[in-house]
Amino acid sequence: MENKITSLFGIKYPIIAGGMVWCSGWRLAAAVSNAGGLGLIGAGSMHPDTLREHIRKCKAATDKPFGVNVPMLYPDLEEIMQIIVDEKVPIVFTSAGNPKTWTNHLQGHGIKVAHVIASSKFAMKCEEAGVDAIVAEGFEAGGHNGREETTTMVLIPQIKKVLTKTPLIAAGGIGTGNTMLAAMALGAEGVQIGSRFAITEESSASDEFKKLCVGLKEGDTMLSLKKLSPTRLVKNEFYQKVQEAEDRGASADEIREILGRRRSKKGIFEGDLVEGELEIGQITSLIDDIPSVGEVMKNIIAEFNDSAKRLGGLNL
Numbered sequence: 001m002e003n004k005i006t007s008l009f010g011i012k013y014p015i016i017a018g019g020m021v022w023c024s025g026w027r028l029a030a031a032v033s034n035a036g037g038l039g040l041i042g043a044g045s046m047h048p049d050t051l052r053e054h055i056r057k058c059k060a061a062t063d064k065p066f067g068v069n070v071p072m073l074y075p076d077l078e079e080i081m082q083i084i085v086d087e088k089v090p091i092v093f094t095s096a097g098n099p100k101t102w103t104n105h106l107q108g109h110g111i112k113v114a115h116v117i118a119s120s121k122f123a124m125k126c127e128e129a130g131v132d133a134i135v136a137e138g139f140e141a142g143g144h145n146g147r148e149e150t151t152t153m154v155l156i157p158q159i160k161k162v163l164t165k166t167p168l169i170a171a172g173g174i175g176t177g178n179t180m181l182a183a184m185a186l187g188a189e190g191v192q193i194g195s196r197f198a199i200t201e202e203s204s205a206s207d208e209f210k211k212l213c214v215g216l217k218e219g220d221t222m223l224s225l226k227k228l229s230p231t232r233l234v235k236n237e238f239y240q241k242v243q244e245a246e247d248r249g250a251s252a253d254e255i256r257e258i259l260g261r262r263r264s265k266k267g268i269f270e271g272d273l274v275e276g277e278l279e280i281g282q283i284t285s286l287i288d289d290i291p292s293v294g295e296v297m298k299n300i301i302a303e304f305n306d307s308a309k310r311l312g313g314l315n316l
Ligand SMILES: Cc1cc2nc3c(=O)[nH]c(=O)nc-3n(C[C@H](O)[C@H](O)[C@H](O)COP(=O)(O)O)c2cc1C
Pocket: 017, 018, 019, 020, 021, 023, 042, 044, 045, 069, 071, 094, 095, 096, 116, 137, 140, 141, 142, 143, 144, 171, 172, 173, 174, 175, 192, 193, 194, 195, 196, 198, 268, 279, 280, 281, 282, 283
């Protein structure tokens, strides 16, 4: 398939592995890029030196394009952006911040920039900032989420209506060929997939976390931490603690204290399923295996093509 997203990033399939804290190291990013998608290293959980090491290992593991995701809510931003420029990373996906802050600077160094948002208002800000592509992430998604709780099904056509030129990538609840096809029917030109790639052999998440995710059913994840930054989490003991505090009207400061530091590392990377912050999306209820990235890509492409053929014959 060739479209605006494949030609923008120089990839074979318009499938992006979203940057994910504690999951998206060089192994996952390189595997996705080698399989014809776009792999992103998740800088959100890396010290600057660790990021540099992952970029170098990724370059050694693939000759295909790859990128770095930079959530703008973490420290060391200046240093991280300098490393990205110095290491000549061709693509950056920024998130959790203002698209105006870094887009021009990065583009000035020949870097393609996509920005992640969850509402039409911010999509328009991205277009004003001149980003090369926009990722619109619906409420189903794992990780940090929009306050408006708009589902991917509604968000994509809404955003399509307000954009005049920027190509759109859909995220949230996508992890199969059929969900990808649905997103493209709604007007997206590519998809960003998180949870499905978090639960693969190459993801750097702990085995405990991956195995737990495979067993999750409908309703086992919920949006939490709404007073801080809304995040979709598995309903474990830590989630219940936050929920109780939110229900009795605890202040943002109190919830920040309950969250403490390095909660997501504890949960996702170290496998503490009780006290850890377990970020994952609704689509886990459809996931029942821990395959390689190659297998995931093969299955998505096969299902996408079969369904596209089947639907091609539909007529009302
Ligand atoms: C464990 C986990 C960690 C994530 N960390 C980040 C992150 O650091 N930066 C970011 O922009 N998005 C992050 N996300 C969101 C993903 O990049 C992606 O947009 C989202 O997972 C897509 O929805 P899906 O989970 O339904 O596929 C994370 C998602 C998960 C599941």
